[in-house]
Amino acid sequence: MMPTSPLLSIENLSISFGAKKCVNELNLAVARGERVALVGESGSGKSLTALSILRLLEHATTSGRIVFEGEDLLAKTEQQMRGIRGADIAMVFQEPMTALNPLYTVGKQIAESLRLHEGLRPNAARARGIELLRRTGIPEPERRIDSFPHQLSGGQRQRAMIAMALACRPRLLLADEPTTALDVTVRQQIVDLLIELQEQEAADRGMAVLLITHDLNLVRRFAQRVAVMEKGVLVETNTTEALFANPQHPYTKRLLDSEPRRCVDPVPAESNNVLEIRGLAVDYRMSAKGLRSLFGSAKFRALQDVDLTLRRGETVGIVGESGSGKSTLASTVLGLQRAAAGEIRVGGRPLASYRSSSAEWCALCARMQVVFQDPFGSLSPRMTVEQIVGEGLRVHKPKLGANERGHRVVELLEEVGLPADALLRYPHEFSGGQRQRIAIARALAVEPELLVLDEPTSALDVSVQQQVLALLTRLQKKYGLSYLFITHDLAVMWAMAHRVVVMKSGRIVESGDTLDVLHAPSHPYTQSLLAASMQVPEADANEAIA
Known part of the structure; x- marks a missing residue:
């Protein structure tokens, strides 16, 4: 019989950077064999929560408890966490081209965790890597295992990341925006692959998946349960079917109502x-x-x-x-x-x-x-924003004086819904x-x-x-x-x-x-x-x- 206690239990988790509290008193449980989606807009604290589970946050003050298999991860030493990362808890990052080391082949990167956590020799680790690439659907795995990340397509890189994450058969898989910027066909393949692999491992080891995403259509297809975050606070949790059918919190309703709407007027017949x-x-x-x-x-x-x-x-x-x-x-x-x-x-x-x-x-x-x-x-x-927006005016409308150009920049910012005080700020501040x-x-x-x-x-x-x-x-x-x-x-x-x-x-x-x-x-x-x-x-x- 499956244990009744959750695989992962996050209790009163708060994360702060200096005086700014980014996650506030979060409580969330993930059962064995369950697929849970953590949903919210950028800045809601989703990725911070996932990174805190693996203790990958730097310069952050963390309080509360993160209990995995009955043990508090926040109380463990860094040496103990190294034994858990990749072996018991693994992560698939949003951008594989950034997460994968460009100087090593995907085969060497998959073999690294197998050598560290399972003590496999190079030949055995390579054979396991080929089997993992084949299992995740990469064609010609015997050849692709010697490829560098830049030699693979976006979908193949994401599959290689999944193969790396599953190398040691973890009990919990954290997937942080695993399909962002992928084509629709590749996105479907990755989602179907994650579901297939999770169901196989769930039957054997009870593997669970915590999906971090803002893609509501992906959530509807993938998750069994959904947790919604707003500005660091968990505002609603429910089964996927119930949450999409009858959302309770105003923020959840606003998210579900934010899907694209068609508002296309006919083109005039006389248009050239x-x-x-x-x-x-x-x-x-x-x-x-x-x-x-x-x-x-x-x-x-x-x-x-x-x-x-x-x-x-x-x-x-x-x-x-x-x-x-x-x-x-x-x-x-x-x-x-x-x-x-x-x-x-x-x-x-x-x-x-x-x-x-x-x-x-x-x-x-x-x-x-x-x-x-x-x-x-x-x-x-x-x-600055003023320089960025005004650059084209300086090139293409040189007769405009500085005052006229500045006035036009303010008008343009108002046109696109930005305040005039944005003029002297830089892109990273937005x-x-x-x-x-x-x-x-x-x-x-x-x-x-x-x-x-x-x-x-x-x-x-x-x-x-x-x-x-x-x-x-x-x-x-x-x-x-x-x-x-x-x-x-x-x-x-x-x-x-x-x-x-x-x-x-x-x-x-x-x-x-x-x-x-x-x-x-x-x-x-x-x-x-x-x-x-x-x-x-x-x-x-x-x-x-x-």
């Missing part, structure tokens, strides 16, 4: 084409190996026979897995990729014709702007959603016609994501902006796009009105994307479509 693409093809040169190197470098075709139009005030969504050509298409439209065949026309003129004059090319750059996926990476950490608003303000400063939006909401909480989508919709209606919206989130695509283009291996395999494509796909690849998606809202007869 802002962008026209005909027969676009892009090749990348690759270094050849063996005898082929004697005859020059090889070529990889990233785009093939791409046709696309975008009208004023219209949003065209670009959907596809990693490697499908979405980002290559965006960079080519922006003029960042010159090695292209076919034709791109902006405002009725060939893109190449603008390059004949530096003044014309500069003016074109003002008409086409981009908002990147990671605002923290795209905003200079050494510049949340993810606020940084994305700064990036949007920077793009709007030069009054563009076309915005390329490259995964602008993929790393944001559901509530912040809804706010950014609502902002983009409002700005489009006010200024008649045209959006080329790149994403792998089909729910976001449903909420924003008039038309959708599905890409696979550099080709467009299906295109049409968003609701037609998402609710009645004709191509098998589109059907597989929809089947892998956690949730796409049902059609509504009252929805406005182009």
Whole structure:
């Protein structure tokens, strides 16, 4: 019979950094063989709670009890915790490229815990590593075990992290945002894999999983029980079915109500084409190996026979897995990729014709702007918000005086919902959603016609994501902006796009009105994307479509 005491019991846990209390009197239990999701927005204390279980927090003051298998982890020495980490409690981190050591092969990193905790010799550890990679679904594990992290795809790196975490068959697995920024098909594979592995280990060893996430669709699919955190406080706990059907706390209701909403007005019939693409093809040169190197470098075709139009005030969504050509298409439209065949026309003129004059090319750059996926990476950490937003004005509107430029920057910040006192602050002083608003303000400063939006909401909480989508919709209606919206989130695509283009291996395999494509796909690849998606809202007869 299974023991009745919980595998993990967190009792009155408080975590503080100096005078700031980030987790306050948290009480949570995880039973043997159970899958529990800890849900909340960024800054709610989810990851701090997970890290505190493994005692990985630095410079933090922790009080309360974390009882695992009847023993208080907070009372153990660092030497004792080293014996627990990886062996009894393991963790799958959010970003495997950061968590994996780039200087060692995945095989050596998996073997490390096997040697430390189980005393396996190198050959035995390698054989176990190959079996773990095979079990987690990595193809050709005998070859991939000698690969470095950068030689694996995002999904394969996440599988390697899971293999490493399961190497010593832990009793508790902590999964911190394990599917963030993954394609829908890879996301489904990782979720299905975690469920399969947990159920296998639960039957034998009672392994439990504590999932840290803000993805509510993932929670609905994965977890048996949900705990909701707000600003360091646990506000609600219930079974998954009961919590989604009848949430009790106002914060939980607000989270569940934050899923994308479709608010798309028809594009006026008289709208002109802002962008026209005909027969676009892009090749990348690759270094050849063996005898082929004697005859020059090889070529990889990233785009093939791409046709696309975008009208004023219209949003065209670009959907596809990693490697499908979405980002290559965006960079080519922006003029960042010159090695292209076919034709791109902006405002009725060939893109190449603008390059004949530096003044014309500069003016074109003002008409086409981009908002990147990671605002923290795209905003200079050494510049204030005033300098970041005003930079485009200095370049493209040099006749504006300093006072006029400053006044315009304040107007732009108000436009995107940021206070004027943000002017002298730096990007690191803002949340993810606020940084994305700064990036949007920077793009709007030069009054563009076309915005390329490259995964602008993929790393944001559901509530912040809804706010950014609502902002983009409002700005489009006010200024008649045209959006080329790149994403792998089909729910976001449903909420924003008039038309959708599905890409696979550099080709467009299906295109049409968003609701037609998402609710009645004709191509098998589109059907597989929809089947892998956690949730796409049902059609509504009252929805406005182009």
